[in-house]
Amino acid sequence: MNKLNEFETQWVTKINEYLTSQLKQQIQQPLLNEAMTYSVAAGGKRLRPLLTLATLTTFNVSITEDRLKAATALELVHTYSLIHDDLPAMDNDDLRRGKPTNHVKFGEDIAILAGDALLTLAFEWLTTNQLSTQQQVQLVAGIAQAAGPNGMVAGQVDDVANEANQLTLDQLMQLHKRKTGDLIHYAVLSGLIMADATDYTNWLQFADSFGLAFQIYDDILDVTSNEADLGKPVAQDGNKNTYPNLLGLDGAYQKLATTIEEGRQALQLAEEQTGLNTTLLESFFSYFKLNEEN
Numbered sequence: 001m002n003k004l005n006e007f008e009t010q011w012v013t014k015i016n017e018y019l020t021s022q023l024k025q026q027i028q029q030p031l032l033n034e035a036m037t038y039s040v041a042a043g044g045k046r047l048r049p050l051l052t053l054a055t056l057t058t059f060n061v062s063i064t065e066d067r068l069k070a071a072t073a074l075e076l077v078h079t080y081s082l083i084h085d086d087l088p089a090m091d092n093d094d095l096r097r098g099k100p101t102n103h104v105k106f107g108e109d110i111a112i113l114a115g116d117a118l119l120t121l122a123f124e125w126l127t128t129n130q131l132s133t134q135q136q137v138q139l140v141a142g143i144a145q146a147a148g149p150n151g152m153v154a155g156q157v158d159d160v161a162n163e164a165n166q167l168t169l170d171q172l173m174q175l176h177k178r179k180t181g182d183l184i185h186y187a188v189l190s191g192l193i194m195a196d197a198t199d200y201t202n203w204l205q206f207a208d209s210f211g212l213a214f215q216i217y218d219d220i221l222d223v224t225s226n227e228a229d230l231g232k233p234v235a236q237d238g239n240k241n242t243y244p245n246l247l248g249l250d251g252a253y254q255k256l257a258t259t260i261e262e263g264r265q266a267l268q269l270a271e272e273q274t275g276l277n278t279t280l281l282e283s284f285f286s287y288f289k290l291n292e293e294n
């Protein structure tokens with residue numbers, strides 16, 4: 001078992017239990033409780049909170065309940081984005097995390113509201129804990145920048161507004177930096193904030209490379225994987241702006257490999273600078289299978 005798998009075994013159940021128990025306790029409106037819990041508990045790899053927890057672990061900072069609360073707040077934002085992305089007005093998808101999408105199960109009105117509530121609850125979780133006020137403020141500012149009008153929402157607008165246009169590689173990378181990359185950037189940033197790190201540069205370069213690689217890989221899987229493995233329909237990207245469509249499948253794999261290499265180099269620099277052991281964060285690259293064999 002590699003380090004990422006070990007870390008997942010150690011933390012995914014705790015993340016899931018924390019998320020579901022907190023929602024159960026906190027959300028009083030029964031239908032809203034059900035709709036929010038439905039999508040949060042539907043599964044998901046929990047990569048973003050895992051990245052935050054791995055950053056804390058790298059800095060030898062213990063994972064207290066308050067830090068777990070802050071880390072899982074990001075999963076609430078991520079889940080909101082998936083619920084809204086699946087709506088008929090956006091991607092109009094019926095399947096997510098192997099289950100009917102939120103609006104298929106609860107109707108569009110409740111799905112929109114469940115997403116709204118998850119987004120708002122994240123801010124509550126970032127401010128109702130025993131972290132220092134300075135850390136809370138930095139976390140709130142960070143998640144707002146990552147998810148908001150200069151981050152994920154802007155990326156989503158770039159996406160829907162350019163459906164009929166063929167983007168250049170630079171434009172596509174900029175779109176994905178916002179749509180997918182900024183939340184992953186924040187996943188590491190929030191760990192750095194809670195660890196009181198002093199120099200963020202190389203760690204955030206790692207996060208940005210991981211985020212770009214993640215999106216390239218998601219596009220590749222749409223071509224190479226199947227619905228059972230992904231829990232969502234495949235071959236959805238026929239004419240879309242994707243890396244395989246722009247670069248060919250081999251070109252997309254090459255871009256993935258160079259992006260992973262850049263991320264590894266950033267971690268190497270971070271390790272040289274701080275003396276911290278970066279093998280746990282490095283192991284996150286094992287998520288990407290570069291060929292059929294591994």
Ligand code: GRG
Pocket residue numbers: 043044045046047080081082084085097152153156179180214215218
């Ligand atoms: C609605 C404002 C708004 C934004 C939506 C993230 C997003 C923006 C849309 C999702 C579209 C998509 C499929 C992007 C590809 C990369 C991605 C974010 C995949 C889903 O994340 P995973 O693989 O999913 O971490 P799980 O289910 O494992 O959490």
